[in-house]
Amino acid sequence: MACAPGRRARSDKDVQKIKNMEEFASVSGISRPTVSKYFNDPDSVRPSTRARIEKALERYEYRPNIFAMNQNRKMTKNVGIVVPYLTDPFFAEIARKIEQRCVAAGFRPTLYSPYGRTDHETDILDSLRSLKPAGVLLAPLGRASDRAAIEQFCANVPTVLFDSNLEGIGEAFVGSDNFSFVSQTVDYLSRFGEPPCFLEMRTPANPNANKRRAAYISVMEELGLEPRVLKVEGEGWAFEEIGRRGALRILEEHGGFPTKTVLCSNDRLAIGVLSACYERGFRVGRGEGCALRVASHDDHPFSRFTCPSLTTAAHDYDSVADCAIATLHDLIEAGGRFETRVEQLFAAKLVLRSSA
């Protein structure tokens, strides 16, 4: 009924249904343990028998029961990917790239996000543990993380941290070099205009924010300039709104920004700042008639569609994703332990647009 006449069903396989590996082994003329070996690693059997199995696989529809597999296997092919806030397109994008590379590497990735909540993060780690994952790629909440919980998790499960580093936790960290981000933006902004002040949240959730502030101060001092750090109020992960309210307050209560150039800690804050500036008729950009230059860090997927489009320092998404997977792979092969903790950082790439 479901198929139009003349059309074949979706699967062209023989009708005979294979219910378990025993049966599949018999119809393919191979012993079950060998078939089991094949599914564990196709290269571990002789090419001729591999061909026979795969020929049978084409004729009969059979896939090993994933639960029975994972129950008995000492190591599954599951990989957990955890990002702090999946509705943030930045994290969605990095999660996507990592996920893609995971399947390419033969793993079964599963995506998780605590959405900023500490208890959810530990819940995720708990349920992850019960999946006996071969490894986990974890971008922790940061300041809100339960360090002890994560530490204990990393002691049991091969874990590579990414995006935000928790010093000393996990066997490896893969991320971006915050100093490279800030030095490039500060350098550019100071070279072609008034040096920037730095705008950030008062209590940033993410350790990268602290490193960026420190980098800003250090780079400014190295250039013989006076660093000025502006802190806006606000808790949580609604960065755009926090940036917008903060900027409105600065524009109204403090009579504007202290400099004609503002460097935001991250793009989402900058998006809020641009929104506030537009609202108050402050023209942003580097051209004539512009009251303010605004730049930022991350190259958020939306930053090229802001008004004006946002000058920012871009993560090397692909390198981070590649390196994270490769590091996890090495870690798994090494039995879950490295001799010393590995840290790998990638430089930013300055993206010049019209906001600064």
Next chain:
Amino acid sequence: MACAPGRRARSDKDVQKIKNMEEFASVSGISRPTVSKYFNDPDSVRPSTRARIEKALERYEYRPNIFAMNQNRKMTKNVGIVVPYLTDPFFAEIARKIEQRCVAAGFRPTLYSPYGRTDHETDILDSLRSLKPAGVLLAPLGRASDRAAIEQFCANVPTVLFDSNLEGIGEAFVGSDNFSFVSQTVDYLSRFGEPPCFLEMRTPANPNANKRRAAYISVMEELGLEPRVLKVEGEGWAFEEIGRRGALRILEEHGGFPTKTVLCSNDRLAIGVLSACYERGFRVGRGEGCALRVASHDDHPFSRFTCPSLTTAAHDYDSVADCAIATLHDLIEAGGRFETRVEQLFAAKLVLRSSA
């Protein structure tokens, strides 16, 4: 070493490690089948025994092996959530809400996204099938979906479609009432200014786009106005860029929009249009000195930070999420089949901001 002196380890449980349900049953003084029943449904055992089990659960650390559970249980508590493009904040947000309600309802949700690719969508359904899910919440790709594959999947797995409807497929659909979206925006725009033209992609991926266009035409005609549909070129899911290029082309090659009001099919297109207008110095808004009004549909999470902030018709995210879960719950309880296909649509809420 890992713990500061005086601090207890993270888990206060007794050191005795429980390795299986047999052992846990004995230390809690309950028979294993009863314990098994408890974990399947805590309310299915007498309150007093439930209390005894939960007391033991506090003292000893034990969680049933999830693989052994799912292998033997006729129905798991797994639920698959599939959205077409998870890096789109709109889908990320609806997925998030659905996921939250899933865990509240006692399910184990897992998130998937084919990122616009047909083959990935069918791959996801295949691997979902092997998870023996109790049910699946599926927002299909739409035009790009392999209808036959989805149809066959729905025949085997209780599935509720959401966001985009595939007529006749699945037991139920939960989504938004596109007519309600368009009628509200068109009505508002025509009442307080020049009636809008309608901007959309030439070959929209999503069936909602077709319904919105049809609704636009019908509402305009009902108001005695002439509908004007503008189609912009572009394939894929980079809607902002498609909107931006399309608008630039209209502004440059066609000498501007045919009307002083533009209604975009969705917010992501509108974001691109706003970006193009800003770039070309076209002031958008409903105030003095504005050349164009722009409105749209969806209430994308970023639409309140665009410049100007975007007037749009908002989805009732919460109702859609609630209803989708409730419908799936009913479907599961009904054994995977409804007598007749259920469709539930939710009206939009007009959100007035400054762009129109």
Next chain:
DNA sequence: CCAGGAAATTTACGCGCGGAAAATTATTGT
């Protein structure tokens, strides 16, 4: 052609749990 090792097979057991059936115990209403 034969030795030697790699690969495949046979056999057997275990994983941790779900579920059914029959026997036993506890709870409820009257």
Next chain:
DNA sequence: ACAATAATTTTCCGCGCGTAAATTTCCTGG
């Protein structure tokens, strides 16, 4: 206090596959 009902216990089997040890078969090179 008694029967009727509900909950629990006992006992047993099965799920689908991993894995180990011993044996046999296969392939390679000299």
